[in-house]
Amino acid sequence: MATSSNSSMRIAGGALLFAASTALAAPLAPMAAARDALERSLKAKCPPCTFEVREDADAATERDLAAAPQWTVKSTDTALRRRMTVLLEPVGTAAVRAARVGFTVEAHANAWKLLHAADPGVPLRAEDVQAVTADAIAEPDLAAVPDVALWRPTRPLPEGRVLRLSDLAAADSVLRGDLVDVRLQAGAVALEARGTALNAGKPGELVKVALPGRRDTVEGTVTADRRILVRP
Incomplete structure (x- = not known):
């Protein structure tokens, strides 16, 4: 009777351990985990943008990451820049310090380019602009608006300008000085x-x-x- 009880305990324990081990996803390699975290952060920051993220790991970075068997993402850069970093922390050891890993980022978004100079206060028309893909890092605050006819310039704008949100106001709004x-x-x-x-x-x-x-x-x-x- 005791044997039967011990056997069932072992079976139950084995099932529990098996469930626990299969519930844990295989951990990503440190650089892959850092890249995944950065890409998710970038997408939340600029939903209309498309991103290309490349690792900048060098020998020193690889040496730092080899000092611990497992790492976790602590934080990512918040400002959208050409070069961004992710801070990784070692898991289960205080003897290894945190490591910062770098990435090169390209970001693009759909935008509008003026085909001719535009006057302030006059609502834009579809024929006033051309759809372009712009560098969202070199051209921050891009006006990725679906319908330019709902907007008007807040100041004189030159031909060829890629429109920014700061250039525009809603066509039905009133601005100070109007x-x-x-x-x-x-x-x-x-x-x-x-x-x-x-x-x-x-x-x-x-x-x-x-x-x-x-x-x-x-x-x-x-x-x-x-x-x-x-x-x-």
């Missing part, structure tokens, strides 16, 4: 005026406007056609 039409509505009475926006706003947001000949300002709501509606 000349805007103001409609003052009081019941059935409506007055029209033209003034200068003192702050930026999107449709539904409040914008203050300075009107010619008046010391005080008026405040109204931006409408879909970029007018300012003022109600008492």
Whole structure:
């Protein structure tokens, strides 16, 4: 009876150990694990971008990684640069210090290039731009927007410029300094005026406007056609 009990215990123990060993995925080699972590970090940082990541391991790096049998990723660089690093820590030993491994990164994204100079405030048209693939590291803040007609330049832009988000504002938004039409509505009475926006706003947001000949300002709501509606 004791033999049967010991046998079942051994069988149960063997099954448990087998389950535990098969549940653990085979660990990646240190450089492969570092590269995988960096690629996932880059994709989260710039979803529209495509990346090419190349290892920069040298003899010193290989010697450092050979000092411990297993490593884990502690952190990755956060700023998108041509050369990026990943910090690895040894597992199960305090005698080996952390190692930093390097990678060369290429990043590209779809963007728009102006076919001619563009004036501020005028909504872009499809015929104003050409689709290009741009270097997302050399050209940060790329405007990878699907429809350029929803945008307008915030300042004069030269022919050939690859558009950045900082160059553009939503076509239906009001920017500080814009000349805007103001409609003052009081019941059935409506007055029209033209003034200068003192702050930026999107449709539904409040914008203050300075009107010619008046010391005080008026405040109204931006409408879909970029007018300012003022109600008492």
